[in-house]
Amino acid sequence: MSDSFGARSTLTVGEREYEIFRLDALSREAIDVSRLPYSLRILLENLLRTEDGITVTRDDIAALAAWDPRTPPDREIAYTPARVVLQDFTGVPCVVDLAAMRDAMATLGGDPSKINPLQPVELVIDHSIQVDAFGTAEAFEQNVELDYERNAERYAFLRWGQQAFQNFQVVPPNTGIVHQVNLEFLSRVVFSTDENPNLGTGGLPQAYPDTCVGTDSHTPMVNGLGVLAWGVGGIEAEAAMLGQPISMLIPEVIGFKLEGELPEGATATDLVLTVTEMLRKKGVVGKFVEFYGPGIASLALADRATIGNMSPEYGATCAIFPPDQVTLEYLRFTGRPAERIALVEAYMKEQGLFHTSDSPEPVFTDTLTLDLNTVEPSIAGPRRPQDRIPLSKAKKAFKDVLPSLKPNKGTADSHKDAANADSGEGADKVGVWGEGSDASPDAQRVLIEDAEAVLDHGSVVIAAITSCTNTSNPSVMMAAGLLAKKAVEHGLTRKPWVKTSLAPGSKVVTAYYDKAGLTEYLDKLGFQTVGYGCTTCIGNSGPLPQQISEAIQKGGLVACSVLSGNRNFEGRINSDVRANFLMSPPLVVAYAIAGRVDWDPYNEPIGTDPQGRSVFLKDIWPTMTEVQAAIQSSIDSAMYSGSYEGVFEGDARWQSMPVPAGNRFEWADDSTYVRQPPYFENMSKEPPESVNDITGARAVALLGDSVTTDHISPAGSIKKDSPAGRYLIEHGVDPRDFNSYGARRGNHETMVRGTFANVRIRNELAPGTEGGFTTYFPDEEITTIYDAAMRYQADGTPLVVLAGKEYGSGSSRDWAAKGPYLQGIKAAIAESYERIHRSNLVGMGILPLQFMPGESVQSLKLTGREHFDIVGVTEVIRTNLAQREVTVRATGEDGAVREFQALVRIDTPQEVLYYRHGGILQYVLRQLLGGHDKPEAVEGALPAGAVTPSSHKTNEGKVTEGSIESFPASDPPAY
Structure with a gap:
């Protein structure tokens, strides 16, 4: 070197x-780097x-x-990260692809053993468990048993991967949530080549900063430790595993100055919701955020991790805190070995990376400031995490937004019903909320636990303490337990229509709840532990009780969920729930007791005690002193070291699973979970000599703003009358065993049929419908996008997608690119892209094009019914981005031609290589076939590191407020 x-x-x-x-x-x-961020x-x-x-x-x-x-x-x-972290929904397809690459390597005459992670890879199984059972002492065991029944084939495949691939470890199910496990156990802060046998130098071991990429958009949680980390798509992660560097532009860095301290009554959750709101307004998409200022010293490391966790919610690539004395204390607190802590301290101080009050203030691209003293109790919702609502205004906010949340009478589940519906019909008229009767005309009476109750708009039907965002934070978790204790002592109970659950991100939480004596009080309020995994946060909330679900549907009610998670897109949490509110764990408990969101926590009682006296939230809210005293007396480092001892071994169920043998996977033809993908079929050893322009394409979808990866590739339930459902039934799967799209990402046949199948997506090419329909133009038939795409493929017709702003926002979901690729989509044309999704499109050989500034589908008067020719692609690739624009020729049904320019969003020379090879996996495979471990040189190409033309710069930092409203997001459960 x-x-x-x-x-x-x-x-x-x-x-x-x-x-x-x-x-x-x-x-x-004479280069001074002391003031670099x-x-x-x-x-x-x-x-x-x-x-x-x-x-x-x-x-x-x-x-x-x-x-x-x-x-x-x-x-x-x-950039070469030190390691890669995966979760099972995104990790299974990664391992499937690696197994398929081994087969392709053998077919093309290479050595399959070359397909092996060169960087350490750690996969945590956390996305599969669902909340079927709740509110009982047996809930955990019942949910775990169902988890293994549903996912035995996937888990056996991952166990095969663990023994077949080197440098690959799996944390078994029901151990914890990937980001919390990463924070509390996996992160090294300072790495050494001792921990990666592939990087031995033959001399002294190297020490260097721990860095990672993860196939989950909330990977930046460990930014709170000072570990530089962010989310990437699965295909980019696969390349990183195989030793390929990540090509990136030197980023802009936004400095976020913190001053003061959090006031009494405010929590870390309130802080992160405030930060999210501020940074969304600032516009930090694709940028680094770095925290500095005197206020960071007052933040516990868990508070910092909570802020880092929600980076994708405010659009930043990462949100990092430099390591300091608080970091070292946290490493001791979580049971890291003394040798590790000594290495972290010595290395960071030697390199000038250790933050103290005397550290030079860095220079930043831009800055903003928050006085922590101004943070107030808050919630966020009902559809977006950045829509913060002061708790004092929560009741009014719900009243104001209610009309827009009520179901539209024009909405239909099938394209036939939808086509006949009046799409312009509004919601039912209701009286002024709160006047006259307390109940709206839509209220439904239901029998629950042998008593009659009234469900109405605003009823809380799900209350979940969930998500690594908050369950990793002892202060808010202890506050929830103490509030539960006080509530029980005041004689309060949860409302019977509320489905309650507690899903910690690690077993440490259970240990300190038990030691603090708080478990019994949470149990009495229905917050029994249901599993150690993502559960409700990603939409694995399980079904509501039948009578509750039927009442919601009958009355068209705007039922609500409250959760301590990080995302709340409409439909994400549960298909029966239209309004989702993010909040701190103690507030989740409070709202479960209140049973409704149209409640004023400051001025209205939360309930009554056995003597009939009103009890207010302030009566049961724990003080900071009480919370800290409970933490000091109930949590110690032995809990962490004990909980993570043997973390890769798993329980008896895991250890007793049959594991396939061999270094090449034996694909089962009858499997509906794991199938050999077709990415390498008919692949040549050499890349194509040139890339062709796209001609004669038809649009299969015309979409609005803020189309998320949930819309493109839902992770949730599979409808039996959908293309994926029909496929599974044809292959002998009973509908009750469908599981979810997320669990079936190892089977491309299911996933391609589920692409654009989200129940909430609206395609303007099939007006009046909702849920993944389009018009097949040759015969004007309204059909599913999958069926139309297959007919277009049979016709030899390439496809394009037209979209608005923020196309592909949300999760780092590689299937949102793989699915369109398998459907025959060759290009997307949008006003702007989310960072990871744009990269994933290139990685699958799909051309991302961007309308020129000020132009859009609407301004160009495109209908989507045109024939599209994209001219100039060949030249862009041949010149390696010297020319960044192409001409799009849209020929209307009347023969009229409209031409416009579009910007090619292949942003780096390395991405040119990926596109030229047909995708990143094909590129890496050809490299390894040729014996290369470095990027190849392309004749006439810019070298790595060359300056790319300024014409590619886009105004993606700013997020259009309210743009998500055009597409309320997704079918649950959705990662």
Whole structure:
């Protein structure tokens, strides 16, 4: 490896010596990096350590070191993360692809063993468990048993992967949530080559900052530890596993200054909802956010992790805190070995990366400031996490938004009903809320637990303490337990129509609840532990009791959920629930007791005690002093080390599962969970000599703003009359065993049929419908998008998708690109893209095009019924982005031709290679077939690190407020 700046040095920690690459070596060439943002210094060390003169050059290092915050990013660098983290929904298809690559390697005459992770890969199974049973002591065992019944084939496949691939470890189901396990156990903060046998230098072990990418958009949670991490698509993660660097532009970095301390009554959840609101308004999509200022010293590390966790909700790539004394204390608190803590402290201080009150204030692209003293109790909803509502205004906010939440009488589940419906018909008229009778005309009486109750708009039917966002934070979890205790002591109970659940992100939570004596009080309110996994946060809330579901549907009620999660798109949590509110765990308990969201927590009682006296929220809300006292007396480091001892071994169920043998997977023809994907069929050893323009394409979808990856590839329930449902029935699967799309991501036949099958998606090419329909133009038939796509494929007709702003926002879901690829979609044309989805499209060989500024489907008067020719693609690829625009020729039904320019959103030379090869997996496979472990050189190409033309810059930082309303999101359960 090269060392142009003489950065190679040594560091002694105790009796051990490590090789390091010193950041201050640049000072010998008069380059001062002391005021670079912490996140950029992590990237800089990465380049110094991986410099090879080809992928990473001296010029790349110098460009990053001389970063100018006033200059928009236009230089590509090649970044190599230390490790990759996966969860099972996205991890199963990754392992499927690696297994298929082994087969393709053998077919093409190569060595299958070359298909092996070169970087450590850790997969945590957390996305599959559902809340079927609740409110009983047996709920946990019942849910775990059902989890194994539903997912035995997937779990056996992952166990095969664990023994077939090197450098690949699996955390078995019902251990915890990936990001909380990453925070509490997996993250090293400082890594060493001792932990990666593929990186042995033959001499001293190297020490370097722990960095990671993950196939989950909430991977930035460990930013709270100072670990640079963000979410990527599965296909990009697969390339990283196989040693390929991640191509990225040197980012803009937004500084977020924190001052003061949180006031009494405000929680970390209130803080993160405030931060999310502020950063969404600021516009940080695709940018790094870095926290600084005197206020960070007052934040517990768990509070920092909560803020980092919600990076995707405010659009940032990451949101990082530099390590400091609080970080070291957290590492001790969570039972990390003393040797690790000593290495972290010594390395970070030696490199000038350890933050103290005397650290120089970094320079940033832009800044904003929050006085922590101004944070107030808040919730967010009912459809977007950035829509913060002060708790004092929660009741009024729900009243104001209610008319827009009520079901439209024009909505239909089938395209036949929808086509006959009056799509312009509004919701039922209701009286003024709160006047006259307390109940609306739509209210429904139901019999629950041998008593009659009234369900109405605003009834809380799901209350879930869930998600790593909050269950990793002892302060809010302890507050929930203490509130439950006080509530029970005041004689309060949850309302019987509320489905309650507690799903901690690690077993540590159970341990400290037990020690604090709080478990019994949570149990009495129905918050029994239902599992250790994502559950309700990703939509695995399970079905509501039948009588509750029927009442909601009969009355067209706007039923509500309250949860301590991070996303609340409409339909995501449960198909019966139209309004979802994010809030702190203690507020979740409070709303379960109140039973409704049209409640004023400050001025209306939450209930009455046995003597008939009113009890208010303030009467049961724990103080900060009480919370801290409970933490001090009930949590210790032994709980963490004990909970994670043998973490990769699993329980008896896991250990007793039959595991397929061999280094190549034996695909079962009758499997409906794991099938060999077709990505490498008929693949040649060499890439095509040129890339062709796209001609004669038809639009299969014309979509609005904020189309999420949930819309494109739902993770939730499979309807039996859908293409995927029909496929499963044809293959002998009973509808009760359908499981979910997310659980079946290892089967491309199911997933391609589920692409654009979200029950809430509205395609303007099939007006009056909802749920994945389109018009097959040759005969004007309204049919499913899948069926139309297959007919177009048979006709040899390429397809395009037209969309508005923020196309592909939400989760880092690779199937939102794989599915369109398998449907024959060759290009998307949108006003803007979410970062990960744009990258995934390129990674699957789909061309992302962007309307020129000020132009859109509407301004160009496109109907979607045109024939589309995309001219100039060949030249863009041949010149390696020297030319960034193509001409789109839209020929209308009357023969009239409308031409417009579009920007090619292949953003880096490395992505040009991926597109030229037909996708990132094909590129990597050809590299390994040719014996290469570095990116190939393309004749006439810009070298890695070259400046890309400024014409690609887009105004993607700003998010249009309210744009999600055009597409309320998704079919549950949805990751």
